[in-house]
Amino acid sequence: MIGLYYEDHQVGRTTTIGAREFTREAIIAFARAYDPQPFHLDDAAGAASLFGSLCASGWHTASVCMRLVVDFREAQRAAAAARGEPLPTRGVGLGVRDLRWISPVRPGDVVTYSVRVESMRETKRPQWGVIGFQATGVDQSGREVLSYFSHGLFARRGH
Amino acid sequence: MDRLYFEDFAPGEIVEYGDTPVTAEAIVEFAREFDPQPFHLDAEAARESVVGGLIASGWHTAAMLMRMNCDGFLNRSASQGGPGVEELVWLKPVRPGDRLRARRTTLSARASRSRPNVGLVEFLFEVLNQNAEIVMTQKNVAFILRRAAGEAAP
Numbered sequence: 426m427i428g429l430y431y432e433d434h435q436v437g438r439t440t441t442i443g444a445r446e447f448t449r450e451a452i453i454a455f456a457r458a459y460d461p462q463p464f465h466l467d468d469a470a471g472a473a474s475l476f477g478s479l480c481a482s483g484w485h486t487a488s489v490c491m492r493l494v495v496d497f498r499e500a501q502r503a504a505a506a507a508r509g510e511p512l513p514t515r516g517v518g519l520g521v522r523d524l525r526w527i528s529p530v531r532p533g534d535v536v537t538y539s540v541r542v543e544s545m546r547e548t549k550r551p552q553w554g555v556i557g558f559q560a561t562g563v564d565q566s567g568r569e570v571l572s573y574f575s576h577g578l579f580a581r582r583g584h
Numbered sequence: 585m586d587r588l589y590f591e592d593f594a595p596g597e598i599v600e601y602g603d604t605p606v607t608a609e610a611i612v613e614f615a616r617e618f619d620p621q622p623f624h625l626d627a628e629a630a631r632e633s634v635v636g637g638l639i640a641s642g643w644h645t646a647a648m649l650m651r652m653n654c655d656g657f658l659n660r661s662a663s664q665g666g667p668g669v670e671e672l673v674w675l676k677p678v679r680p681g682d683r684l685r686a687r688r689t690t691l692s693a694r695a696s697r698s699r700p701n702v703g704l705v706e707f708l709f710e711v712l713n714q715n716a717e718i719v720m721t722q723k724n725v726a727f728i729l730r731r732a733a734g735e736a737a738p
Binding site for chain 2: 522
């Protein structure tokens, strides 16, 4: 489960955070801005590449995961605010390990993302804990397309 | 300029390239689409946050490095993408007005066992700002065609 505060998390819990269709337009728009390699821009170049067709930049599939995590968390914050509960200070990400682009994401693919709490540790600063998440993206046929481990700061309750 | 193949990447080589001005508009544009948290969206809200002012999403910094890599060498190479990234570390905030450049160190190069026409080159990328501070590091392998394979292609 993704929660708002450090203490709201539990190692081993998995949350499905959402799904996104990768349209040809979105794939090409991302590539034009950030990753203009021929196999992310053009059908013929994609067909001639190791991927065998046009496919999304791996940074695009990872960035969409971030977007869905933020949407999920912001909805939780809004719900907590509506209940009159205090809201934690937002923490920042520290880094990513083992980011794997397992199979290509092609136009029309729908990727469903989930995150599992992998690790939790306190820090020297009492107001922050570090949580590690394993993120996974699976396409409409059940094939894993993306996975990574990320860790970031979460505010602790009562500080 | 000649196309770069696997054989052109020598372990130990260090190259610098890129000059990406970071604007508030670019930070907000990326964040609106991929990381809409207040410290990436709104200077006012960001001032009150832990980071003390507008900063770029870490994924935006990674995307800016990707763009510098494309413009700096990948798009004149026989690169065929890569399997992923071993490690990505965000060391310092990237703020409006920063200018980013990339430093690439070739760590190792070896032939693919399964695909004889492809080589695997392992790189360390460091993203530096205008004060020569390292804001992000990234270690990853790229698949790059071997010269014989590339020259045989139509």
